[in-house]
Amino acid sequence: MSIPQELYYTKDHEWLRKEGDEVVIGITRFAADQLGDVVFVELPQVEDTLQMGGTFGVVESVKAASDLFSPITGQVIATNPDLAEAPELVNEDPYGKGWMLRLKPEDPAQMDALLTAQAYTAWLETCSSFAVRFGQNLTL
Incomplete structure (x- = not known):
């Protein structure tokens, strides 16, 4: 699985890409694969306004079904209409056309x-090590 190097990530499997003074947010390939067909x-x-760590969808x-968590605090300035x-x-395309929202960060x-x-x-x-050790299926 390829992990884009230029992105930031959360332990809840969201990603964030900085674009000027805005950020774009989505879920990782790992999360998408674990969920199956969205x-x-x-x-x-x-x-x-979203709060860091708060649910946004x-x-x-x-x-x-899985909650989505905001990586940072900020105001939603766009959502992906194609979804x-x-x-x-x-x-x-979780890191491209599958983006979820655009945010103006507060901090x-x-x-x-x-x-x-x-x-x-x-x-x-x-x-993955935990799942193998304890015989768990990795799901969100």
Whole structure:
């Protein structure tokens, strides 16, 4: 599994990409693979304020429904309109066309608390080791 090096990550499997004074947020390939075929994505309204670690929506698949958590605090300035008609974009291209929302960060320094690609890769290895050791299926 390829982990884009330029992104920031959470232990809840969201990613964040800095674009100027805005950030783009989505879920990782790992999360999308664990969910299976995504059939519905519920996102916040433009101008909603999200809190770091707070829920901002739900992603539903044929296997499960999972809350989405905001990596940082900020105001929603856009959501991906394509996900309403094509939620499968989350599976097909989670780091590109499957993006979920665009946020204006309240405090960009909060990004310092997020995982680098290297740290996220190590986190995934820890999760996988735990699952193998205890015979668990990895699901969100």
